[in-house]
Structure formats: structure tokens, C-alpha cells
Amino acid sequence: MIETRRLSKTYGAVAALRDVTFAAAPGRVTGFLGLNGSGKTTTLRLLLGLARPTSGEALINGRRYRELRRPLREVGAVLEQGVAHPGLTGRGHLRTQAPLAGANGARVDQVLEYVGLGDAARTRTGEYSLGMRQRLAVATALLGEPPVLILDEPANGLDPAGVAWLRGLLRSHAEAGGTVLLSSHLLGELELLVDDVVIIADGEVRLAAPLAQLTGSPRLRVRGADLRTLYDAFTGYGGYIETDGSALFVEGLTAEQAGDIALAVQVPIYELTVETVSLEAIFFELAAAR
Amino acid sequence: MIAVLRSELNRTLMIRASWVSIAATIALGLTFGVYSADFWTLFAGIGAFGLAVLTTGQHYQHRTAMLLMLGEPRRWRLLAGQCVAAAVVATVTTALSGLTVADEAAQWRLTVAMTPLIAVMGVAVATVVRRPTWAMAGTVGWLLIAEGLLGKLRAPLPFSAYLNAATGDPKQLFIFAGWTVVALAGAAAMIRRDMLSH
Structure with missing residues (x-):
């Protein structure tokens, strides 16, 4: 110790x-x-x-x-x-x-x-x-x-x-x-x-x-044809969602769940990526910023 | 303290530069002894002091003093171990280097008897200065200017007292021992300094 x-x-x-x-x-x-x-x-x-x-x-x-x-x-x-x-x-x-x-x-x-x-x-x-x-x-x-x-x-x-x-x-x-x-x-x-x-x-x-x-749990970055519909659908399944207008950032759902939900609501998906916060990003935010 | 002593003696025997210095000191001492017992005493004193400065100063030069401090974090015990190690090495070296002054038995005995003190003084100076080259250069300068030129080797200064004690004035031994205590007190205070990054 x-x-x-x-x-x-x-x-x-x-x-x-x-x-x-x-x-x-x-x-x-x-x-x-x-x-x-x-x-x-x-x-x-x-x-x-x-x-x-x-x-x-x-x-x-x-x-x-x-x-x-x-x-x-x-x-x-x-x-x-x-x-x-x-x-x-x-x-x-x-x-x-x-x-x-x-x-x-x-x-x-x-x-x-x-x-x-x-x-x-x-x-x-x-x-x-x-x-x-x-x-x-x-x-x-x-x-x-x-x-x-x-x-x-x-x-x-x-x-x-x-x-x-x-x-x-x-x-x-x-x-x-x-x-x-x-x-x-x-x-x-x-x-x-x-x-x-x-x-x-x-x-x-x-x-x-x-x-x-x-580094927390990974979040999903999702782009699709109709973000409004996707937003409502993901929220309905318990996802926590933020957006910058061009993509949704989804926490609380796996990539498989998100893909299945999008298929169910018939919205084409253009991008579905899993993002993890890197230690490097945290480090530079805290240590390098003055 | 015993661990430091063992570590230091191991080191002295394993580093080539150390035992080459010891061998050279013995060889030169034997040669000088043939010509003059007084000169041998002076040389043996400088040799013992130099060996002590070298072994202690090297630890600061190569940063291995850190390893000693990690092994013995109570710095006074570390200093004590280094003093005993230097005294042992210097005394053996001086005793052997003086075999050619055997007919001046009293002087040989006095010189050998004072060697541990002069080794302790060397450890103390290197502990305070922490750079072996500066410690030796400073000492040579001191010896030539303060003790030689100004004091004519008669003033109550460390090396003069050592020389006069060994060559027939045993009372000077106390003056020399006094200087050793002063140097040791300085080292005991200074060894507590931080070891910083280089």
C-alpha cells in the first residue's frame, strides 16, 4: 500500500x-x-x-x-x-x-x-x-x-x-x-x-x-436517413442519446441492439461505430490544458 | 551499517579502477619509502584521503548514492558504513605501502594509526562536495596554498597536523582528530540533503 x-x-x-x-x-x-x-x-x-x-x-x-x-x-x-x-x-x-x-x-x-x-x-x-x-x-x-x-x-x-x-x-x-x-x-x-x-x-x-x-462504457455513433425517428426509437428502448445534428451518440445500447432497432423502424443506417474514450483524451484534457 | 560496509567492500574489490588505484598507491608508497619516511607519510596521507574521496565521490558522480540511500535510508548510518569501509581499505593500503620504512617503526605505526582518521576526513569532504574531481582539486589547492604557502606546514591545520603528528609531535594528533570531527559533523549535516534528479 x-x-x-x-x-x-x-x-x-x-x-x-x-x-x-x-x-x-x-x-x-x-x-x-x-x-x-x-x-x-x-x-x-x-x-x-x-x-x-x-x-x-x-x-x-x-x-x-x-x-x-x-x-x-x-x-x-x-x-x-x-x-x-x-x-x-x-x-x-x-x-x-x-x-x-x-x-x-x-x-x-x-x-x-x-x-x-x-x-x-x-x-x-x-x-x-x-x-x-x-x-x-x-x-x-x-x-x-x-x-x-x-x-x-x-x-x-x-x-x-x-x-x-x-x-x-x-x-x-x-x-x-x-x-x-x-x-x-x-x-x-x-x-x-x-x-x-x-x-x-x-x-x-x-x-x-x-x-x-x-473510460466508462463505450458509446455508439450512429448516422442514418431519419435521425428523428431513430432518436425516438432508441429512447424508447432505454438508450441515452445526445446529438450534434448530423449523428446520434447513444449510450446504454449495444451495436447489435441499435442495428436491430433501426431495421425494425425501417430507417437506413449510414454509420454505426463503437467509440471508447481513450486515456490519452482524458490525459490531454486534464494535464495538457493549462 | 554492516550491509553498507559489506556492499562498499564488495564494490572496491570489483571495480577495476578502485583496485588499480589501491595497487598504484601501494607501489608508489613503497618507492617513496625507500628515499624518505617523511615523504612516505605525506604521500600515504594524501593517498588514503584520495582513495576515500574516490570511493565516496563516485557514488554521487554515477548516482549510485541513491541505491545506498534506498538500502540504508537512515543517512547517518549510511555515512558510518562508508567511513568504516574507507578506513579499512585505506589502512590496509597504507600499512602495505609502508613496508619499505620498516626501520622507522614508530613513524610507520603512527602513520598507519592515523590513516582511519584521514580516510574518514576524505569520506566527509566527498559527502559535502558530492563531486570527486572538485573535492580532490579543492583539497590539493588547500594543501598547497593554505597549508603550504601560508602555513608553511606548521599551522594548526588538518594536513600539517597529520604530518607533524606522524613525524614526532604526537600532541598534534589531537589537532588532527579535532579537524576530523569538524569534517564529520559537516558531513553528518550535509548528507541529509535531498537527492534530486540530475
Whole structure:
């Protein structure tokens, strides 16, 4: 469980975060969305005890990060495209991390295989591609087998296969009861992955809701020869209808029902499309509009 | 703290640049010791300080300090672990580099005994400055101008006190220890700063 309560952070005269309140629940993947400079990274740093809040609280499993007794066994973090000393091999990097995470050598080899770096274990991280560094960062986060994962732009630098891999990994982590909070601006990828969405803009939370509730039920766009007759017929069958004069926007009916109704009232249909509200549309409405 | 110590020692042994620096420090120390025990003491002090600055400063340079802070979020314990690790590495290095000054046994013992303090000072300076190059350049500048040119290595300043303590004035040890405490207090205050994005 991750929670922030009225979290604020000020740098000099600049308010980077204002009263940020949200939660990420176990068993769910929470997407933390915002444009660059919106306060995503600052929030994650406050959660991880890397910076101190000006006011408010950032809690993991009910405690501040500094109060966690064995932090790397409770929380795994992926930050800044994977930090590692360039002179260390992938395995060497994890072996320096292992004492901190309470992990042994066998666990190091296990996570290297798990993230697909088994063959690159003896290569120095300075020679890693961005995608490999990101995989190493995920391995570092998983080393202590933590139930909570916090990831800052984890898909950066991954190729499409890598993104699919990460999606599978995070979904199965959540399905096993883990808590996943990840920030991203790759909205298309998030839509396939997250259960809950938190949108932040200018240091303030603009929205926090389950994705299913946001995108809602799909609506139909219908064009036909006689909109008046269609309107009355759809309404009679319990549809909720809006119109812009050239098309009807129907909620509460399926495409099959709408087609059957139109046939029954003998009105030719020119267009019948199912529209879903995309996360991207919501995001730009809330985050990009100033 | 023990976890940080183990992590730091693992790291020192695995990073080639670290053990090359250690080996070079030992080789140079052995060479200087043949010519002058005093010069060896000066060099061993700078070497121990430099190794400590390097190992601590690298964490900030490569951002891996974040990983340490995630593993040990209580920053004073983190600092303590880094100090002990640097002291162990520096003391072993200095002891080995001084094998050629064996006939000056008292000086060898004093120098080796003070090495943990000078390593702690190196960790403290790197923690405050957070950039190894600036920390080393600043220290060399300080050593040459403040302690050498102005103080003639006689003023009650850190490196002068270290040198004078090792070469026959044990009372200077307290002055040197005092400076180490000052540096450590500064580091303890400054390590609590935020780790921001770069």
C-alpha cells in the first residue's frame, strides 16, 4: 500500500508539489501520469525518502520510507534509467546491492535470468544499451523480493518486446498481490497495463480514479436517413442519446441492439461505430490544458 | 551499517579502477619509502584521503548514492558504513605501502594509526562536495596554498597536523582528530540533503 497525504514540496520560491494526495493499492497497477516537470519524479523521490517533503506525508505500508526496517525487502525502485557504476558488470552491480537487499549470490543469478540479462551478466554496465540498463534496474528492484514496486518511467529505452515483457512482469506482480506504482508518459502502453490512474499537472493531482471508471462504457455513433425517428426509437428502448445534428451518440445500447432497432423502424443506417474514450483524451484534457 | 560496509567492500574489490588505484598507491608508497619516511607519510596521507574521496565521490558522480540511500535510508548510518569501509581499505593500503620504512617503526605505526582518521576526513569532504574531481582539486589547492604557502606546514591545520603528528609531535594528533570531527559533523549535516534528479 502506497499513500501520500497532502504532500507538498517547495524548492526556494517554487512549489513543485501542492497537497498531493493519492493511494496505490495492493493487487493493482497504478499509473502515475503527468507531463515532464509536472511533479511525478519529485513525488516518487519523496515516497522513497530521497528527498524530504516540505509538508504532508508519503507512506509505504503505513510508514515513512526511513522508518522501514528492511526497506529493500519491502520496496523495489527503478529510477533514472538505471544507475550503476559503468566499471561493474551486471552481476557485479547486483552483488554490491545484494548485502543491502539481504539477497545471496543465487538470488543475483536468478534475477539476472529473470530480466533476460543472463548472457550479459559478465559485461560491464558501461557497455549496456539503455534497454539493458533498464532491465538491470528492474533486476535491482526485484533483488529483495519486495511486494511494493515504484518505477519512474520504466519503459524508457525498452524496445517493443521489452515493453511487452515489462507489462507482463508488472501485471503478474500485481496479480500475486503486489503493489505497483509507475510513472509514464507512454499512454498507449499504460492503458493496457494499469488498473488505476493518477493524473498530475503543475504539482497538483487532477484526477485519481480506476481506469474502468474513466473510460466508462463505450458509446455508439450512429448516422442514418431519419435521425428523428431513430432518436425516438432508441429512447424508447432505454438508450441515452445526445446529438450534434448530423449523428446520434447513444449510450446504454449495444451495436447489435441499435442495428436491430433501426431495421425494425425501417430507417437506413449510414454509420454505426463503437467509440471508447481513450486515456490519452482524458490525459490531454486534464494535464495538457493549462 | 554492516550491509553498507559489506556492499562498499564488495564494490572496491570489483571495480577495476578502485583496485588499480589501491595497487598504484601501494607501489608508489613503497618507492617513496625507500628515499624518505617523511615523504612516505605525506604521500600515504594524501593517498588514503584520495582513495576515500574516490570511493565516496563516485557514488554521487554515477548516482549510485541513491541505491545506498534506498538500502540504508537512515543517512547517518549510511555515512558510518562508508567511513568504516574507507578506513579499512585505506589502512590496509597504507600499512602495505609502508613496508619499505620498516626501520622507522614508530613513524610507520603512527602513520598507519592515523590513516582511519584521514580516510574518514576524505569520506566527509566527498559527502559535502558530492563531486570527486572538485573535492580532490579543492583539497590539493588547500594543501598547497593554505597549508603550504601560508602555513608553511606548521599551522594548526588538518594536513600539517597529520604530518607533524606522524613525524614526532604526537600532541598534534589531537589537532588532527579535532579537524576530523569538524569534517564529520559537516558531513553528518550535509548528507541529509535531498537527492534530486540530475
